[in-house]
Amino acid sequence: MRGLYKVGKLKLWQKYCDSQRIKHPLIYLFWECSLRCNLSCQHCGSSCSPERIDKDELTTEEIKDVFRTIAEDFDPKKIVIAVTGGEPLLREDIFEVMGYANKLGFSWGMVTNGTLITPGIINQMKEAKMATISVSLDGLEENHNWLRRNKGGFKKTSNNIRLLTSSRCFDTVEIITCVNQKNLNELNKIYDLCNDLGADRWRMFTIASVGRAKNNSELFLDRQQLNDLLKYIQDKRKEKKSKPKVGLCDEGFFGLEYEGEVRDQLFYCWAGIHVGGILYNGDIAACPILPREYARQGNIRGDRFSEIWNNKYELFRDRNWRKCGDCKDCSWWEFCEGNSLHLWNFAEAKLELCSYNLINKEGEK
Helix, strand or coil: CHHHHHHHHHHHHHHHHHHHHHHCCCCEEEEECCCECCCCCCCCCCCCECCCCCCCCCCHHHHHHHHHHHHHHCCHHHCEEEEECCCHHHCCCHHHHHHHHHHHCCEEEEEECCCCCCHHHHHHHHHCCCCEEEEECCCCHHHHHHHHCCCCHHHHHHHHHHHHHHHCCCCEEEEEEEECCCCHHHHHHHHHHHHHHCCCEEEEEECCCCHHHCCCHHHCCCHHHHHHHHHHHHHHHHCCCCCCEEEECCCCCCCCCCCCCCCCCCCCCCECCCEEEECCCCEEECCCCCCHHHHCCEECCCCCHHHHHHHCCHHHHCHHHHCCHHHCCCCCHHHHCCCCHHHEECCCCEECCCHHHHHCCCCCC
């Protein structure tokens, strides 16, 4: 009976997703403000580093003009801007730009490695009306520093998270953790640390085989490890007084056992449907983690964002082109549609990773 209930719930969810594909309301806008970063993390999908210099980075006035035109063409109060990088705090104009965006009506938040935060930075965040912040904390000291390639990173980041939570300036302070083979066995201790630091949410990711992560096998979970992670999240979310709130990123379809159990909503990849993106050089895309040569839909230096959003993005809104290979005869296709787009190998036209098959012993479809 429980299985039938979940299938019914999935069918209703899919009808909603189908309607959203047609309407494609812009709800979440990534601004990849820079590919510069003060760290050189092992898993970085964009291969950011301190040495990186990008002459094509959008200027202050260019990105302000983009946000102005988007506010003219959409309702800015219905759109959240997520500032990501690289490391956003390396842009000296970040609070000038985002304070301007907030005055236009946008709510906004930031994803940061947390090492550059100071009380002065928090004051600037407050003045620019930043609502949410997501800080990367990838394990206890040894494993966090290993993944981030930064000896003092753990102490800096954890101390700065405490500064953020104690300031009470934000609607949500979220800790994000990239789960890998090294930190999987310390999840309970990371949870306790998140609680001790006062975080509102703890969101976990698995690492995609892109960018610098591609050839590092220690970063990826096998079948048993992924099941262990999902079971841990499932159990933790059942705890009535669980704080911080625990969840998994929308990375893939996990089947009846875990759908509706490990995150706030059922799986769907919203790239190009609810989620748009402006990359560091003005390219118009969706999620920054997608391969740029395939995901690029235009460039704001020659295109108006709303024209591209309303008239392109076919790649994202009709997923049937991915119904091939392992997906062709899969009985879960209507609920999965080929998994998250960042798990698709565009160059070879195949699914790089099927989350459902990975967690099932025999890989049954």
